[in-house]
Amino acid sequence: MGDCGDLNANLNFRTTGDPRLDKAIYQWISWDKNPHTRGQVEALVQEGCVEELRCRLGSRMSFGTAGLRAPMGAGFALINDLTIIQSTQGLYKYCAIAFPDLHSRGLVIGYDTRGQEASGCSSERLARLAAAVLLGRGIRVYLFSTYVPTPFVPYAVKKLGAAAGVMITASHNPKEDNGYKVYWESGAQIASPHDKEVLRCIEESGEPWGGSWDHGLAESSPLRTDPTLHICTCYAEELQSICFHRELNAETRLKFVHSSFHGVGHSFVQQAFRAFGFAPPIPVPEQKDPDPEFPTVSCPNPEEGESVLELSLRLAEREGATVVLATDPDADRLAAAELSNNRWKVFTGNELAALLGWWMLFNWKQLHSNPTDTAQVCMLATAVSSKILQAFARVHGFHVEETLPGFKWIGKRIDELRKVGKEVIFAFEESIGFMCGSMVPEKDGVSAAAVLAEMAAYLDRQNLTLNQQLANIYHMYGSHVSTTSYIFCHDPAVVKRIFSRLRCFHGENSYPRSCGGHCITHVRDLTTGYDSSQPDKKCVLPIIKNSHMITFTFHSGVVATLRTSGTEPKIKYYTQICALPGESVISSLEMELHKVTDALVEEFLEPDKNKLIRRS
Incomplete structure (x- = not known):
């Protein structure tokens, strides 16, 4: 392979003084046959950009x-x-x-x-x-x-x-x-x-x-x-397993708009609608075809809500459509909005999960009259997602579990449950990721789009909107209110300092006891494995040492989590509060939640606000 002396001879480059970096530079230029990326490193070497070279070559994903x-x-x-x-x-x-x-x-x-x-x-x-x-x-x-x-x-x-x-x-x-x-x-x-x-x-x-x-x-x-033709054909056929009212779908008066956000979803969602008996959804023409520049959106993430759904909503208004569906660029996530009382309601991931979870359970129960079958049914959600599935389970007796954030943990648990004869009929994460049925142990925006459309069509036959059914669900199972947001932080040292301060808030190994005057009753730290709610103070969920995640449970019932993103330079924060059926109205829950959320950001994150960028 030669030695780093060849690098000096070939590039007239004085070594960086860091033998490990010099070796990495040599390896890159020796191994990379792509002229674009090889040229990037060669240019950085020639210009003496040591820190940039260290950032690019000093670590691995x-x-x-x-x-x-x-x-x-x-x-x-x-x-x-x-x-x-x-x-x-x-x-x-x-x-x-x-x-x-x-x-x-x-x-x-x-x-x-x-x-x-x-x-x-x-x-x-x-x-x-x-x-x-x-x-x-x-x-x-x-x-x-x-x-x-x-x-x-x-x-x-x-x-x-x-x-x-x-x-x-x-x-x-x-x-x-x-x-x-x-x-x-x-x-x-x-x-x-x-x-x-x-x-x-x-x-x-x-x-x-x-x-x-x-x-x-x-x-x-x-x-x-x-495998393209074979897999597309099989997928369309197996969609029938989660299509429950095909004969009604072709007759629906509802019109749907779909955006694929310049990604892969257009033809596949059209195919899924046909498999369900629907007329194809109306595509957003500016976003229908793939474009890696994502020219019409500031961020290709439909989870951002109304700000990135504007083209879809305006098209729906022109076409007389009342339901908007949007898949992200790789079509594994689904966002949805509905025209309700002349205003657009953009559903959160947790709200869509309440609707889809109810729908999957409703139809499962229609097909299974034996109460003992319920013991084999499971639903899964991540630990930062709404607790609405637990409310369903308290009434209907099926099994619900939480996993670590990320669908890889849901998928792993599905495999374990399947091996002991359990059937997972629904799973979700709050970041608009849904798995309806058991076709694939992964979030799937294509199938979820068709399932949500069928639910909307069925409810319309009952003179109900999606938003009205969400209110019915909350009335029956208790209101569940949540907020999710994030801040950008590009400095790992600042992230480390924020979470270290939380773990030593009142001295070494001492977590906060209150926030904004709101009493904290329990703390769970999945990075260290500490959980004050457990008799042995050890977490039930697995430890995740390579990222940060701390959950605070407040006396008021609010549950708040701070965690680092596994895919982007973000600190995410989640807060939620639940009520028993008939116990509280949403407005009072929202007020309490916002108070705690604002205090959480101000006291736990804002000390480093000069290093953080708030979500706009």
Whole structure:
């Protein structure tokens, strides 16, 4: 491989004085065959940008709540040709150990429509390079021939009996980002210990193997199969398992508008509507076709609400549509709005979960008259999501569990429950991620869009709107009010200081006892494993040492959580409060919640406000 002296000779570069950085620079320029990203590092070397080189080359991406995710560009800390090749080499090494029949089972690879001219990267190119690594090792690869929604990869893993799957996507992240999601044979995203073992294998697989750069293998190798038509057909057929009133759907008077946010969702949501018997939803023309620049939105995340749904809402008004649906760029999330009393109601993720959870349970009960069957039914939610499913369970007797944030933990738990004969009919995370039915153990905006449309059509036949049914649910099961927001923080030292202060608020190992005059009764810290509500002071949920997450339970019933994002430089905060049926009106709950939320931000985060950027 030569030595770093060659670097000096080739680039007329004085060493940085940091042997580790010099080695990383040499490795990058030796290994990277993409002229765009190699040129970025060479330019930084020539200009003596040592700190920038250290940021790009001094660390490697790690698996967060949604796989590997980072900006596209040159460096071991970013998404690019070389890091995708290295990641796939590491994945192959681990899969070869885990699956003796890996060669016959193969892997599934899918991609979205992201791309960046400056780095010469696109999701499709990265997918082909990942395929080349595996094909070069004699592994069967099911590589989609066109872009697909993220949930189609885990669906294909299960349908085809593949050992694992890879999806190249950064979902709703800014246009500069891309990512690498890995799914295991169960169809769930990899979680511990698989993620740690894959990372270890990646670190052992730095230098590209012969043939790893040959993306032409994706076309020429007989081991490559295109599963697109088969998977799309099977998916449409299996949607029937969560379509309960097809005969009514074709007759509905409701009109729907759908935005795919410049991503992959348009044709797939149209197909799902046809499978449910609906006329296709009206697409937002400016956002229908894929565009990696996301030109009509400041942020390609429909979770941001009315500010990014403006084109959809205006189109709906012109077309006389009363329900707007929006899938994020990789179509695994769903946002929805409804025209109610001449005003648009944009539902939160928790509100949509109340509606979808009720709907899935309502229809399940219609099909299962034996009360003993209820013991086999489960619903799942993440720990920062609404407790509405627990309220359902108290009345109807089915099983509900909470998981750590991130659908990878939901998927892992689904697999465990399935192995003991349980059926998970609904799962969600508050960030507009929903799993309806058991087709795939992952959030799925495509199927959720069709399910929500069917519910809206059914309710319309009963002279009810979605918003009115939400009020009925709260009346029957108790009002559940929540808020979710975030602040940007690009300085890891500030993040560390914020959470360290909370863990030593009144001295060492002492958490806050109040906030804004509101008494805190319990604290759960999933980073350290401390939970004051448990007899042994130990958390029931797994510890997550590589991120921060602290939950405060207040005497008033408010539950508030602060956590770092696993995919973006954000500190997220969640607050919620619940009431028993008939116990309290929403307005009084909202007032109490806002008081605690404002105090939480002001006392626990604002001391570092000069380093933080509030959500606009």
